[in-house]
Structure formats: structure tokens, C-alpha cells
Amino acid sequence: MKVILDSEQIEQILQDLTTQITSDTPPLLDIAVIGIRSRGEVIAQRLSSRLSRELGKDVPCGTLDITLYRDDLNSPQGNHQPRVRTTEIGFDIDDKIIILVDDVLHTGRSTRAAMDALIDLGRPKAIKLAVLVDRGGRELPIQADYAGYKSDAAPGELVQVSLMESDGEEQVVIE
Amino acid sequence: MASKRKNRLFKWHRKHLLGLRELSAEEITYILDTAKGFEQVSTRSVKKAPPLRGKVVVNLFFEDSTRTRNSFALAANRLSADIIEFTKKTSSVSKGETLLDTARNLEAMGIDIVVVRHNAGGASRLLSRNINACVVNAGDGFCEHPTQGLLDVYTIRKIKGTLNGLKIAIVGDIAHSRVARSDMWAMTKLGAEVTFVGPPTLMPTQVGRLPVKVSYDLDEVIDKVDVINMLRIQFERLGGNPFPSIREYSHYFGLTVERMKRAKSDILVMHPGPINRGLEMESEVADGQNSVILEQVTNGLAVRMAVLFLVNQAAAHTSR
Numbered sequence: 001m002k003v004i005l006d007s008e009q010i011e012q013i014l015q016d017l018t019t020q021i022t023s024d025t026p027p028l029l030d031i032a033v034i035g036i037r038s039r040g041e042v043i044a045q046r047l048s049s050r051l052s053r054e055l056g057k058d059v060p061c062g063t064l065d066i067t068l069y070r071d072d073l074n075s076p077q078g079n080h081q082p083r084v085r086t087t088e089i090g091f092d093i094d095d096k097i098i099i100l101v102d103d104v105l106h107t108g109r110s111t112r113a114a115m116d117a118l119i120d121l122g123r124p125k126a127i128k129l130a131v132l133v134d135r136g137g138r139e140l141p142i143q144a145d146y147a148g149y150k151s152d153a154a155p156g157e158l159v160q161v162s163l164m165e166s167d168g169e170e171q172v173v174i175e
Numbered sequence: 176m177a178s179k180r181k182n183r184l185f186k187w188h189r190k191h192l193l194g195l196r197e198l199s200a201e202e203i204t205y206i207l208d209t210a211k212g213f214e215q216v217s218t219r220s221v222k223k224a225p226p227l228r229g230k231v232v233v234n235l236f237f238e239d240s241t242r243t244r245n246s247f248a249l250a251a252n253r254l255s256a257d258i259i260e261f262t263k264k265t266s267s268v269s270k271g272e273t274l275l276d277t278a279r280n281l282e283a284m285g286i287d288i289v290v291v292r293h294n295a296g297g298a299s300r301l302l303s304r305n306i307n308a309c310v311v312n313a314g315d316g317f318c319e320h321p322t323q324g325l326l327d328v329y330t331i332r333k334i335k336g337t338l339n340g341l342k343i344a345i346v347g348d349i350a351h352s353r354v355a356r357s358d359m360w361a362m363t364k365l366g367a368e369v370t371f372v373g374p375p376t377l378m379p380t381q382v383g384r385l386p387v388k389v390s391y392d393l394d395e396v397i398d399k400v401d402v403i404n405m406l407r408i409q410f411e412r413l414g415g416n417p418f419p420s421i422r423e424y425s426h427y428f429g430l431t432v433e434r435m436k437r438a439k440s441d442i443l444v445m446h447p448g449p450i451n452r453g454l455e456m457e458s459e460v461a462d463g464q465n466s467v468i469l470e471q472v473t474n475g476l477a478v479r480m481a482v483l484f485l486v487n488q489a490a491a492h493t494s495r
Contacts, residue, residue, distance in 0.1 A: 084212035
């Protein structure tokens with residue numbers, strides 16, 4: 001097990017992501033943050049409060065459950081059974097720039113599922129992808145617009161993000 | 176390798192839903208929690224999600240139904256499955272084909288889930304032992320109607336927060352009611368105290384063996400319960416004369432405005448439908464503040480989506 005990010009580095013990355021997103025966002029457009037359950041949800045909440053502060057306006061935050069859109073639901077290899085949870089997005093996503101947030105970008109399959117799920121909720125102006133860690137290994141043509149940290153984890157390795165709100169500690173490890 | 180996070184290890188493994196009697200409290204709670212995730216599919220702009228895309232669901236109904244049948248059809252549609260509607264009256268059953276032959280022939284067309292309602296108790300179980308598709312019981316004889324039981328406890332849990340410690344009366348034609356039985360199993364497993372109320376002629380013969388209290392006097396119960404579920408008199412199944420007249424039945428066991436005055440102010444009034452207004456329940460009560468009858472129907476859709484989703488998941492991941 002190797003620690004690749006500690007709490008200070010995570011803090012710095014979130015600040016960098018906030019700065020990048022802020023400088024990219026035209027001031028007149030509405031922006032909202034939506035996190036993919038479950039670690040993406042926590043990062044999205046942190047980003048939304050930082051962005052609200054930075055932009056001086058309320059940046060709403062929602063949570064997306066992508067279970068119903070996964071591509072391995074009916075494949076016998078998908079051995080674990082995903083648990084359906086709720087999507088909680090208390091605002092209209094139409095015509096907003098949506099910052100879609102996940103903890104780790106790997107195959108790109110979760111992102112694909114999340115985009116399909118979002119489109120069923122409305123028609124955003126744009127969807128942009130922000131992740132804490134990009135570990136490579138894509139299986140779909142998907143890239144992050146904002147990647148906090150690029151890691152070169154080997155295919156069999158696991159990049160695990162722990163956050164205070166969900167795990168009681170703050171670090172990213174490869175094991 | 177992975178440091179085990181506090182992942183709940185519970186796994187749904189049933190590819191059939193035949194009754195609630197055989198389910199644990201944990202399994203029932205898991206279905207209810209899953210249904211919560213399906214509620215929002217019906218409220219957003221695209222009322223459809225893809226998890227059953229390419230699957231075929233058959234509504235195999237040998238008895239009449241409005242709510243259950245349409246609810247299952249809509250649930251299947253919202254999960255992107257294709258649905259075949261089968262009714263006894265327009266099928267070859269009228270030419271003498273048996274239940275099993277009918278099901279096997281439908282299965283030969285490549286179906287994945289059979290939703291079955293039949294007047295014989297155990298019909299869905301018989302089917303589950305003889306075909307490969309998933310089987311969901313939509314009512315069998317006087318035995319069970321599991322999705323009704325689930326949507327009833329879902330509705331109660333949503334409003335009251337929990338079933339644990341609640342007092343619930345189920346009133347009327349208990350003897351002929353599969354709803355009463357499924358309700359009883361689900362409610363008692365989740366910690367509620369259930370009382371069956373009705374005339375002795377409409378009680379099941381072995382009611383003493385069931386995990387319920389029994390009362391023959393609605394007035395004795397009405398002021399003590401948190402939930403009251405009123406059943407329809409199933410005239411089509413009645414033999415003999417279980418009570419002297421409809422008027423007398425309504426007088427003793429009907430939920431009237433007068434009786435409601437003695438009930439707790441936050442009592443939930445439920446009915447599985449169809450209602451015979453003025454018989455088991457006065458219209459003012461059916462449409463009144465405490466009535467959650469239409470919420471039951473709405474919740475039924477989410478619960479049935481969850482059930483179809485889960486049996487299909489079990490079939491996809493645990494089969495041979």
C-alpha cells in the first residue's frame with residue numbers, strides 16, 4: 001500500500017480545481033456541481049462550497065446514483081451486486097454548465113453511465129468532468145476536463161480514496 | 176487486498192418473489208430501500224431508465240385486475256423491458272391449455288420474467304419450479320399478494336418512519352384476502368402489531384395459528400391503532416351468507432365518518448382497492464385527510480420496479 005496523496009495535498013488539489021473551473025466559467029452562465037455516489041458526492045459538496053465562495057453566488061450541488069445506467073448490470077461477470085440508491089438533485093439542470101464529479105477516473109464507464117443518467121434529467125448547456133485522480137486505463141473515449149492528480153497505477157492495482165465525511169480519514173492510496 | 180470498507184455485505188439472491196412469508200426482515204427492508212431509488216424515475220422529464228433493456232416481462236393474469244396489472248406493466252416499461260400482456264379470456268386457456276403449458280410456451284418465445292396472478296394458491300410456486308424465467312407472484316388464491324404487502328409497508332414506513340411498534344388493524348373479509356396475509360407477514364416481520372378485525376364468518380379457520388390478534392368488534396380497536404387497512408368484501412368468492420345484510424355489515428365494520436372521530440388524529444387509512452364506497456368505507460373517509468389510498472398506488476409502481484429489477488439481478492448474477 002502506497003499513499004499517493006495526503007490530506008494537505010487533497011486540500012491543495014481541490015483549491016486548484018476550484019481555480020481552474022472558476023477561470024473557465026463565463027460569469028453569466030449558471031453552473032452546478034453533481035457528484036457521482038458515493039465519494040464523488042463528498043468531493044462535489046466541497047467543490048460547490050468553494051465555487052460559491054469564489055464566484056460570489058450560490059453554486060447548487062446534487063448527487064447522482066448511476067446504478068440503473070451501469071453497463072454491467074446484466075453481465076454474469078459483474079459479480080458484485082450494485083445497490084440502487086437515490087439521486088438527489090434539487091434543481092433544474094436545463095441550460096446549466098454541469099460539473100460532473102467523481103473521485104477516480106479509470107475505465108470511463110461510470111462517466112458514460114453518469115452522462116446518460118444526466119441526459120434523462122434534462123438538457124444541460126454543457127457537462128464537464130472533474131476528478132480527484134486520473135489513473136489511466138480508459139476503455140471508452142472519455143477524458144477529464146479537470147484532473148486533480150494523474151497517477152500511473154498498474155491494471156491490477158486499486159486506487160482508493162478516503163475522505164473524512166465518508167471514511168473518517170483523508171488520503172488516497174494505491175494497493 | 177482492499178482494506179474492507181464498511182460495505183454492507185447483504186446480497187439479494189432470489190430470482191422469484193413468491194410470498195413474503197419466506198422473506199426475512201432484512202430482505203423486506205432491502206426491497207423497500209431499493210424502491211426508494213426508483214421513486215424519482217417517475218417524477219423526472221424522461222420517465223424511463225435502462226436496467227431491463229432487452230428483457231421481456233409477461234403479465235400472465237388468470238384473474239381480473241386493474242391496479243396490479245397496469246402497475247406491473249408500467250413498472251416494466253419504465254425499466255425499458257418489453258411487456259407481453261396475457262389474459263385468460265383472449266388466450267388458448269379457454270381452449271383447455273393448462274397453466275404450465277401456457278407458461279412453457281411463452282417461455283419458448285424467450286421471456287425473462289413472468290408476473291402471474293391465479294385463483295389457485297401456490298400457482299406461482301408451481302410455475303417457479305417448472306420454468307427457468309423469474310416468477311413474480313401478483314396474487315395466488317387466498318395465499319399471498321407480496322407486492323401489495325410491500326407497497327403497504329412502504330407507504331407506512333414513508334409516512335411514519337418505521338413499522339416498529341405500530342399498531343395496525345386489518346378489517347373485513349380476512350378469510351378471502353391474500354392482501355391480509357401478505358400484509359400480516361411484512362408488518363409483523365418489521366415489528367408492527369397486527370389485529371385482524373371482522374365477523375367470525377369472515378375469519379380464516381386457523382386464525383389462532385397466525386401471528387396476529389383477533390377482534391370481532393371494530394369499535395374496540397378503532398381508537399388504538401396507528402394504521403387501519405380496510406378490505407373489500409370479495410362477493411365473487413363468498414359462499415353462503417357470512418353476514419345478514421350489507422347494511423348490517425357496514426354498521427358494524429364499515430369505516431364511517433362517525434367512527435373516524437374516535438380514531439387517532441394521525442391514523443393512516445388504507446385500502447388495497449377496488450373500493451366499494453359506502454360498504455366497507457364511506458366516501459368522505461376514502462377521500463379524507465387521513466386516506467393514503469392513492470399514495471399506495473403511486474408507491475406500488477416504485478415497489479414493483481424494485482422487485483422486477485432485483486429478481487432480474489439475481490438471475491443475472493447467481494444462475495448456474
